[in-house]
Amino acid sequence: MTRYLLRRLGSLLVLLVVMTAVVYGIFYAIPADPAVLVCGKGCDGGQLASIHHKLGLDQPITTQYWHFLEGLVAGRDYSSGPDVSHCAAPCLGYSFQTDLPVLSLIAQRLPVSLSLTAGALVLWTVTGVALGLVSALRERRLTDRLITVFVLGGLGTPVFVSGLLLLMVFCGWLRWLDFPVYVPLTEDPAGWARNLVLPWLTLTILQSAIFTRLTHTGMLETLSEDHIRTVRAYGLPERRVIGRHALRGALTPLISINAVEFGAVLVNAMLTETLFGLPGIGQLIVQSSNNVDLPVVAGLTLTAGLAVVLANTAADLLYAAVDRRVVLT
Template sequence: MLGFVVRRLLSSLIVLLLASFVVFAVFYLGPSNPARPVCEGAGGRCTPERLVAIEKQMGLDKPVLSAYGEFMGGIVKGREIDFGASAYDCTAPCLGVSYDTRNFVTDELKERIVPTILLAIGGSIVFLVVGVTTGILAASRRGSSTDRLLVSGSLLVSSIPYYLLCLIAWIFLTLQTNIFPATGYFPITENPLKTIGGLLLPSLVLGFATAPAYARYTRGQMVETLGDDFVRTASAKGLPRRRVLFRHALRAAIVPIVTIFGLDFGALLAGTIFTEAIFSIDGIGRWGLEALDSPLDLPVITATVLVGATFIVVSNLVVDIAYGFLDPRVRIG
């Protein structure tokens, strides 16, 4: 097991390096020049000579590989960053300084990650509870009108474009009727209740929009396991229907659901762009989106990609390890 984890960690590291390098290179070699706003913002005329000088100072003239090496080195041991007019002593783990806000990316990341994590957890609770319950209910009454209602209902919800759902919810439930408190992220250290209030509607919308996929997936898995021999055995033992359904059928059906959930949760932690943007939550997704505005905020983009990729890779690993606990055949075999 340990060997497996170590091997997986190593291969995960390679994936992370590759993903971050590709993103870094694409934007580094791209048309947007981060030196220009620095040059223009410094006062005076931005002559081509000055621009070149600033580029040189910022290290933008270096070959992409060494610039990337410098960036990654900063994560491990920190580095000096020179913007010409101002210099920064960026301590490890250093993800650079935002070209836009001139804040340390690491510091901003620490703040931005909290609402994203909270939103991911909130949304997950909603879609797991709603989706999985709906799926079990539909499967256990397969073919009945309840089943058909749940299936078509979930199809209806999932056919609405997600951004539209967010907008409708926001306009009708907070803007016009005040049923939900104003959305957004309010620091959890100040007023946790307000934090929860601000993330309540976004979590619900995210949850309910994702729930249909889980409902259908759970239903499919449950229908399959309910037809399995061991479920028939459980009934033949004289067990109550509820026990057959939950202890026997669901126990087997839950394994692939956990797999999908692990991957989804990792993706949610990487940032939910629509949710964060529409409900004005300052999370990772919105941050990454803003960093794409011209001029490109390269350190922020690289950081968000790196964080997102890390979450996805780690959740993959967690799923693989969880599999061993959920399925004894994998654990011992």
């Protein structure tokens, strides 16, 4: 297990280095002069030269990339402005539009995105597993057919469409809920949950449909295996056979599926935040992209990439802990 862990951590570090090189090349080396974006129209040569020096753009590309990595690991001291030569506190760059550290901008928005994705993750996992289990145990019956209709509808409905429908039904026609306005969890837990119900449901509809289909297929395959027939032949109660033996085998692949779907979840969360006006990471990346704020977009891209890599690494380790055969490969 220790060798497997070290091997996974080593591949994680390699992936992170490659990711930083790709992000730096896309956002800083390939595009037009970033100093022009900072200075704006009507800049003279002296102003551009000053910005070039302050941003370190007058140095070789390898030196610029090294300062970029240094800023990610050691950080930059912003007490004297966005000067790449000062490194003291962790950072992800310096916004062209607001002159604020990118890390502070992300830190302000991160609790909103974590609240959205964490709550939706619990809902779609519980809902998807429960519906998939019921569908597999009642195959070809009315319950199974109704769940199949839900799966097809969930898979075929984009996030922004389901979100609009939920707003129309619960905020417009029924008037059970007001339009969501994010409230921090520490200030009002009840208000925090109430205002995130519709965003949670918006993400849950699609993801729970995926988990329902996977759980249904996994349960049918597991129930047809020899060890399940053997357990039943010993006379164990059906509830114990399903809960202790069949369900465990069917849920193991969902660990990897959760990691694979994490990238799609981030995209859907961005659409959901924009639709409901939640001040999260998704709304920040849309605003930064519209303003061509390269440091913020690059920092958010690195943050999202890091989240996906860590999610896949955590899934691999958890899968290895559940299935010991993975460690031996």
